[in-house]
Amino acid sequence: MIxxxxxxxxxxxLAIAAAPxxxxxxxxxxxxxxxxxxxxxxxILLDLKxxxxxxxxxxKSGGYVMLRPADTVSFGEVLRIFEGPLAPLPCLSRQSYxxxxxxxxxxxxxxRREFGRSYDASRQVLDARTIGDxxxxxxxxxxxxxxxxxxx
Amino acid sequence: MIxxxxxxxxxxxLAIAAAPxxxxxxxxxxxxxxxxxxxxxxxILLDLKxxxxxxxxxxKSGGYVMLRPADTVSFGEVLRIFEGPLAPLPCLSRQSYxxxxxxxxxxxxxxRREFGRSYDASRQVLDARTIGDxxxxxxxxxxxxxxxxxxx
DNA sequence: GGAGTTCCCTATTGAATAAGTAGGCATTTA
DNA sequence: TAAATGCCTACTTATTCAATAGGGAACTCC
Numbered sequence: 332m333i334x335x336x337x338x339x340x341x342x343x344x345l346a347i348a349a350a351p352x353x354x355x356x357x358x359x360x361x362x363x364x365x366x367x368x369x370x371x372x373x374x375i376l377l378d379l380k381x382x383x384x385x386x387x388x389x390x391k392s393g394g395y396v397m398l399r400p401a402d403t404v405s406f407g408e409v410l411r412i413f414e415g416p417l418a419p420l421p422c423l424s425r426q427s428y429x430x431x432x433x434x435x436x437x438x439x440x441x442x443r444r445e446f447g448r449s450y451d452a453s454r455q456v457l458d459a460r461t462i463g464d465x466x467x468x469x470x471x472x473x474x475x476x477x478x479x480x481x482x483x
Numbered sequence: 484m485i486x487x488x489x490x491x492x493x494x495x496x497l498a499i500a501a502a503p504x505x506x507x508x509x510x511x512x513x514x515x516x517x518x519x520x521x522x523x524x525x526x527i528l529l530d531l532k533x534x535x536x537x538x539x540x541x542x543k544s545g546g547y548v549m550l551r552p553a554d555t556v557s558f559g560e561v562l563r564i565f566e567g568p569l570a571p572l573p574c575l576s577r578q579s580y581x582x583x584x585x586x587x588x589x590x591x592x593x594x595r596r597e598f599g600r601s602y603d604a605s606r607q608v609l610d611a612r613t614i615g616d617x618x619x620x621x622x623x624x625x626x627x628x629x630x631x632x633x634x635x
Numbered sequence: 636g637g638a639g640t641t642c643c644c645t646a647t648t649g650a651a652t653a654a655g656t657a658g659g660c661a662t663t664t665a
Numbered sequence: 666t667a668a669a670t671g672c673c674t675a676c677t678t679a680t681t682c683a684a685t686a687g688g689g690a691a692c693t694c695c
Contacts, residue, residue, distance in 0.1 A: 333571050333598075335654065338583075341594045357670070366585050371655055377672065390663025393670045406597055419485050431490075433518050441617040442493045445558055446485075448612070452604035460600070465593040487683065509641070523684055529643065542692025545641045 337413040339367045340375050344409065347385065348401035348462050355387075355394030375413075382412050402463025410457065417454065419446045489565040491519045492527050496561065499537065500553035500614050507539075507546030527565075534564050554615025562609065569606065571598045 342365045347356050358376055362369040376395055379385040386398040397404075410417060411426070421429035422443055430437070437443060463469075494517045499508050510528055514521040528547055531537040538550040549556075562569060563578070573581035574595055582589070589595060615621075 332568065332573065334652095338572075338594065345593055359670085368655060370657075373671075374655095374673095380671095387671060388663080389661075389669090389671045391665065391669045393663070395671090406601075416484065420490075421484065441497055441620075442490065444620075445608075445612050445617050449558075449605045449608040452608050453601045456597075456601040456604050460597050465597050468593075468596075486681095511641085520684060522686075525642075526644095526684095532642095539642060540692080541640090541642045541690075543640045543694065545692070547642090 333410065334413060336371075336375060337410055339365070339372060340379060340409060340413055341406075342367065343372065343376060343395075344379065344384070344404070344462055345466060347395050348397055348404075349466055350396075353396065355392070355396050357394040360394070378412055379409075384409070384412075400463065401466065402461045404462045405458050406460050406462075406465075407454065407457035409462075417450075417457065419450055423447055423450055485562065486565060488523075488527060489562055491517070491524060492531060492561060492565055493558075494519065495524065495528060495547075496531065496536070496553075496556070496614055497618060499547050500549055500556075501618055502548075505548065507544070507548050509546040512546070530564060531561075536561070536564075552615065553618065554613045556614045557610050558612050558614075558617075559606065559609035561614075569602075569609065571602055575599055575602050 343361050346361055346364065350356050358373050359369060361367065361376075362372050376385060376387075380387055380395070380398075384398060384404055385395050387393065387395050407417065416424040416427050418424035420431060420443060421427075422431050422434065422437055422440075423446060431440075431443075434440060495513050498513055498516065502508050510525050511521060513519065513528075514524050528537060528539075532539055532547070532550075536550060536556055537547050539545065539547050559569065568576040568579050570576035572583060572595060573579075574583050574586065574589055574592075575598060583592075583595075586592060
């Protein structure tokens with residue numbers, strides 16, 4: 332199960348991305364619309380800003396806007412901000428690889444092998460699908476975002 | 484990341500399933516071989532027994548054996564014993580469905596839709612691959628275990 | 636039949652994480 | 666310059682993780 336924090340982040344991001352171009356949404360507005368505790372949401376939006384996904388304006392008529400286009404922000408990227416590595420085992424994480432302690436042979440580890448298959452399958456979806464796709468309800472399949480096409 | 488408990492469970496299961504037919508493995512033996520804290524491992528093996536996966540004999544020359552054939556025990560089944568529902572959202576779990584609180588429309592929830600795709604992909608692997616497959620290093624693909632063929 | 640070995644069961648602990656709460660400072664603009 | 670907004674840090678409370686601890690129950694083998 333993903334954390335509430337991550338779920339709130341997705342709700343907020345989808346709302347901000349769906350707002351009319353250039354129009355900022357305030358944290359209070361989002362908080363009200365989705366009944367997310369306001370102070371908690373502020374922390375979340377701040378994390379998204381630090382990650383370079385959102386931009387913000389302060390003061391009256393301030394709020395949050397997308398810094399990058401919604402169809403370049405994948406579900407995987409957002410999830411990693413709030414949950415850390417998505418890999419089921421430390422030895423399967425590309426971004427933050429760590430050997431399993433007491434592992435004798437990584438290459439012959441059945442657990443690693445099987446979970447690797449499962450992780451590959453879910454990663455392929457999470458890193459391919461973007462906030463933009465979700466809003467447009469793009470059917471899953473061919474049009475992959477740039478990063479993934481390059482990485483693949 | 485999966486818990487240590489689950490990882491230990493897989494190590495133990497793979498060892499027991501790999502043992503010569505009818506030959507019991509003791510918790511101490513497994514504990515020594517994989518440097519798993521003995522008392523902790525006992526709890527784990529007990530859970531696997533209660534779940535109907537292992538059988539045990541007490542006293543001298545006791546130990547644990549598989550109750551069901553290794554190729555009927557899927558990774559998903561074992562994982563659920565130790566981690567609870569594998570679904571990323573409560574509203575995506577078939578086995579223990581729960582509505583997300585404050586959810587307005589499940590059918591129109593983009594988060595549910597996208598995570599549903601990802602979960603489907605990983606579930607298809609975890610529920611199809613068995614302890615037996617892992618030991619035999621069966622290539623992933625065609626020969627699904629019975630339960631999955633029926634459920635699908 | 637008793638010693639030794641094994642599994643069985645429950646309770647407790649210490650650290651980390653989750654999910655917020657709280658309070659106030661900084662900046663902008665009407 | 667006042668009101669609204671974002672920005673930052675600290676704290677709290679409950680839960681889960683990863684063991685540890687201590688003993689009881691059953692079985693086997695001499």
